[in-house]
Amino acid sequence: MRPADYHEGVAKELDTRVESRQTEHVKRSGLRTFDMALMVAGGVVAVVVAFALLNFVVGMIWLAVKAVVVVGVVAAIGWILFRRHA
Numbered sequence: 001m002r003p004a005d006y007h008e009g010v011a012k013e014l015d016t017r018v019e020s021r022q023t024e025h026v027k028r029s030g031l032r033t034f035d036m037a038l039m040v041a042g043g044v045v046a047v048v049v050a051f052a053l054l055n056f057v058v059g060m061i062w063l064a065v066k067a068v069v070v071v072g073v074v075a076a077i078g079w080i081l082f083r084r085h086a
Contacts, residue, residue, distance in 0.1 A: 031039070
């Protein structure tokens with residue numbers, strides 16, 4: 001066997017191995033259906049949790065605003081009543 005033939009054979013063998021590895025890599029890359037379903041379910045859960053958290057925060061702010069208004073009305077009525085007697 002001539003050295004040129006040997007190198008040519010080795011080059012072909014390496015090309016074949018590289019191509020087969022690339023093919024295996026391409027086959028294994030990407031998401032499977034189950035993985036995609038898990039991602040979608042996780043997204044839905046995240047949206048529901050975010051919505052509930054937003055609802056809680058807005059509810060707490062609204063409760064604080066109502067409390068301030070009630071205290072203000074009671075204070076105004078008390079101020080008006082006590083100012084009359086003085």
